[in-house]
């Protein structure tokens with residue numbers, strides 16, 4: 001069946017539309033987890049919605065399962081092919097179709113790299129505010145299907161909040177076009193939500209209408225240090241009150257993270273001495289270039305005076321701001337070294353976060369002594385904590401179990417932004433009720449009765 005299918009797809013998609021044999025590079029074997037890589041027998045690369053519809057209709061007819069691939073930067077195994085699956089890559093379905101300044105929207109194809117979307121918006125004088133470390137490689141379709149978060153969620157929301165319309169192809173090849181361009185549209189079900197954050201299990205996204213915003217007229221960046229998480233939360237409240245809606249990033253790094261990253265990135269300058277403080281990277285976007293810098297400085301000055309923070313360093317140039325971000329983005333630079341670690345992107349109500357971290361540290365120490373190095377950091381304005389636990393690979397399953405059990409106890413989420421994929425599937429019940437999981441199963445059965453789209457992902 002596979003070779004017949006391959007022939008018919010090749011005939012329809014033409015040269016470059018199907019890669020087989022040695023042309024299937026390592027790139028298609030796994031997402032950024034690089035866990036259990038598997039070379040698919042062939043990779044289909046449609047360059048239009050119509051081609052993708054043809055491909056899925058053909059796969060549906062013979063019940064051929066597929067792994068859906070965007071930029072392959074995902075961190076939960078979702079795009080990694082399983083045995084018996086072919087891969088469908090969106091890489092040729094790429095490009096910005098247009099920008100509508102009046103309705104402040106842009107229309108893009110799903111395989112467009114996020115950075116290209118940002119650049120196109122900037123060239124037209126706008127901001128597309130979704131931003132994450134993998135911006136150069138991840139695709140907007142992957143971002144939407146994982147409901148990606150990133151650095152500016154505190155101001156603009158996650159990918160879901162930035163999507164007005166979508167086009168997707170269902171498992172049987174049906175094209176569902178819902179390319180709404182209005183902020184308000186309550187005419188019936190909001191069908192695009194079926195495809196946002198569902199990780200390619202209910203349909204393949206082909207195009208999207210995105211919200212864009214006026215580019216900020218001024219930006220300020222600072223690094224602060226605070227004694228503990230309670231002070232960090234006070235700082236967040238202080239900035240929310242004083243900077244109104246202008247606070248666009250609030251990234252927190254614990255000493256374990258700062259020490260690990262600064263020891264590995266050559267030439268990285270850390271603005272404060274390592275004294276056990278937590279570091280907070282803050283960004284403010286404003287509309288008053290003349291007065292914003294002084295206002296920002298005064299707000300941080302007050303935080304110092306009120307004893308909320310220990311120290312603050314304000315970036316005096318774009319270069320200095322980039323240097324501060326290097327510490328936060330440094331986790332991408334050490335990606336290889338920590339690839340085999342247990343990665344957590346969890347969220348817990350902020351008021352319970354310290355208790356949860358203490359409980360996890362206690363559990364890991366009780367089970368493994370000093371055997372687990374932890375890196376703790378996160379987009380804390382959104383209650384989102386990243387935790388990397390470098391342990392003996394043999395202990396990893398136990399580490400997952402300990403951490404996720406605590407997350408469940410503290411009413412948190414086992415995935416704040418990266419998704420479930422295969423890596424977290426077995427723990428979904430710790431964040432979702434039995435009736436929620438049953439409804440996910442029913443939706444999946446209805447939209448993909450032969451289970452050909454990313455089977456085995458997300459739903460236990």
Ligand SMILES: Cc1cc2nc3c(=O)[nH]c(=O)nc-3n(C[C@H](O)[C@H](O)[C@H](O)COP(=O)(O)OP(=O)(O)OC[C@H]3O[C@@H](n4cnc5c(N)ncnc54)[C@H](O)[C@@H]3O)c2cc1C
Nearest residue numbers: 070071072073074078133139141142143145148149200205
């Ligand atoms: C250095 C680094 C930093 C990161 N930082 C963040 C961060 O701050 N916030 C965050 O949320 N994530 C982050 N990620 C994770 C990752 O970049 C995101 O999950 C991203 O949205 C994945 O996009 P992608 O195109 O690479 O998708 P892929 O990895 O190719 O796929 C991810 C999932 O989406 C599905 N999929 C892909 N394209 C489509 C489509 N067109 N239609 C339907 N389903 C599709 C796949 O089947 C898979 O299940 C980071 C990753 C790295 C490596």
